[in-house]
Structures are given as structure tokens and as C-alpha cells.
């Protein structure tokens with residue numbers, strides 16, 4: 001996986017997430033009174049009920065008329081939300097409340113390394129450049145989704161909501177904040193995937209799933225990169241975590257609004273420093289390896305760097321990006337298949 005493809009993403013952390021309250025149904029059984037005083041009470045009750053109904057109707061009308069739009073109409077809907085974002089393919093996991101984290105995905109059975117965990121189509125995608133206002137654009141995109149999809153969307157969390165606005169009244173801005181927080185790269189565009197968004201973050205060796213988007217299918221795939229035991233949390237990564245702990249945590253706090261407490265960020269100081277050192281070396285080796293394309297390093301050094309990155313990954317428990325690394329190594333080998341550096345013929349491949 002290329003972690004940087006996750007442009008902006010944060011899982012629900014319990015703050016700012018919108019959830020609809022279930023309403024108790026009103027009893028349909030009414031016992032008619034028999035004596036006068038009771039009849040007066042009954043008439044009073046009818047008047048009170050009528051006044052309450054009128055007040056409630058006016059309130060709902062105001063909520064709609066005040067520019068809340070379709071999304072707000074969904075929010076005031078009395079029905080409980082469809083569980084669109086809590087469906088797991090093959091019952092590999094369940095979405096549950098996790099103390100201190102909000103929602104999260106827990107394995108309901110043992111999952112093998114390499115196993116497909118989830119496929120998901122985006123609710124909608126957005127091109128890199130648009131001609132209209134971003135807020136309006138997202139509003140229009142949401143208008144094309146189904147009610148269960150909008151429920152799933154508005155149950156996602158958000159950060160960086162404008163301080164001068166009210167999320168309950170400025171639903172279009174709320175939608176945009178949710179989009180900004182949860183959109184991930186989907187080919188040349190970015191998209192929102194509510195089911196995938198339930199996966200929380202882990203750094204370095206702390207995450208056990210990766211995702212990839214198949215543009216030709218318009219589908220996102222999530223695979224396990226490690227064996228995951230029943231009861232274990234499924235974690236992905238929101239960013240390139242080959243950075244020292246303080247940099248990772250600072251970035252995650254600033255971008256996604258949470259302080260990372262993953263297994264790697266929770267390491268004792270000495271072990272954390274050793275981990276940081278391995279991750280920094282991996283990042284430096286990746287950067288050096290990229291120089292092969294312009295001839296700065298030769299094929300022998302490039303393959304040595306591949307071996308070193310692999311070794312550091314083993315020591316760190318960092319198994320991500322290996323598909324890309326192996327594929328790049330094949331390109332290097334192909335470029336030197338006649339024993340010499342043939343940059344031009346490589347480019348033609």
C-alpha cells in the first residue's frame with residue numbers, strides 16, 4: 001500500500017460524530033373516560049396534544065425551511081439509521097464501540113494474512129479540480145445518494161469544522177467537513193467509503209490491513225497484511241508512518257484530531273527510539289532507491305537498498321509496501337538484464 005494515498009482520513013473518535021437518537025413510538029391505545037371530570041381532562045389532553053403537534057410540526061418545518069436541506073431532513077427522520085457502515089463481508093469483523101476510540105472494527109474470527117476483508121464502492125467520488133464551490137459540490141453529490149448512504153455518511157466524524165458555524169444548522173458545511181476528514185484516494189479522484197472509514201489507525205508495525213483502489217472496477221479492496229486473531233482490532237494507516245514517533249503523533253493530532261496510542265506509539269522510550277531509527281533508515285533507503293530512475297545509483301546499489309529495506313521491515317514488523325518494493329526490484333532487474341544499465345530501453349518498457 002502507498003500510505004500517502006490516504007489524503008485525509010480519520011475514524012470516528014466519539015467527538016463530533018453525529019448519531020440519531022431513536023424515538024420511542026407513541027402508544028396507539030387510548031382509553032375513553034366515563035365521568036365528567038375525566039372527560040374535561042381528556043379534552044384538555046386533546047388540546048395539549050394538538051398544541052404539541054402544531055409546535056412539533058412548526059419546529060420540523062423550521063428545521064427544513066432554515067436551509068438545512070436534504071441532509072438535515074435525514075437527521076430529523078424518526079426511523080433508526082440503517083446499519084450501512086457496519087456490514088462486514090464474510091462476517092470477518094464487527095463494528096463496535098471501543099473505549100477511548102469511538103467506533104472500531106474487531107475481528108469476529110481468525111483472519112489469515114493476505115485475506116480479503118472488505119470490498120467497497122465509494123458513496124461518491126470527487127475529481128481533483130472542480131469549477132464550483134466545494135461545499136455546493138459535495139451537497140450535490142450527496143443529493144444523488146440513497147438514504148442509507150446518507151445515514152452512513154453523517155455518522156462519520158469530522159475535524160476542522162468552521163468555528164463560526166453550527167453543525168446542526170449548517171449541514172452543508174458539516175457534509176464538507178465530513179468529506180474532508182474521510183475522503184481517500186480513489187484512482188485519480190478521492191472518494192468516501194463509510195465501511196472502510198470504521199478502521200482505526202495504527203503506525204508502522206501497528207496496522208494489520210491495507211487498502212487499494214482498483215480504478216477499472218471502481219472498488220476499494222482491504223486485505224490483511226498480518227494474521228489477525230479473533231477479538232483483535234483491524235487497523236489501517238492514515239499516513240506514511242515511516243517517521244519518528246513525535247512527528248507521527250504531531251501530524252495525526254493536527255490532521256485527524258487524536259493523539260495516537262497505537263502499539264508502536266506506546267513503546268517504552270528505548271524501544272521507541274530503536275523503532276524510530278529503523279523507520280527513518282527505511283525512509284532514507286526508499287528515497288535513495290528512487291534515485292535509480294535518473295541514473296544516480298546503479299542497479300547493484302538499488303538491489304542492495306531493496307534488501308536493506310526488506311531486512312529493516314522484518315526487524316520492525318513493517319510488512320506494508322512490499323508489493324511495490326518487489327515490483328520495483330523487478331523493474332531494476334529488467335533494466336539491467338543484459339548486464340548493463342540501459343536507461344533508454346528501460347524507459348521504453
Ligand SMILES: [Zn+2]
Pocket residue numbers: 202203206248260261262263264265
Ligand atoms: Zn501510533
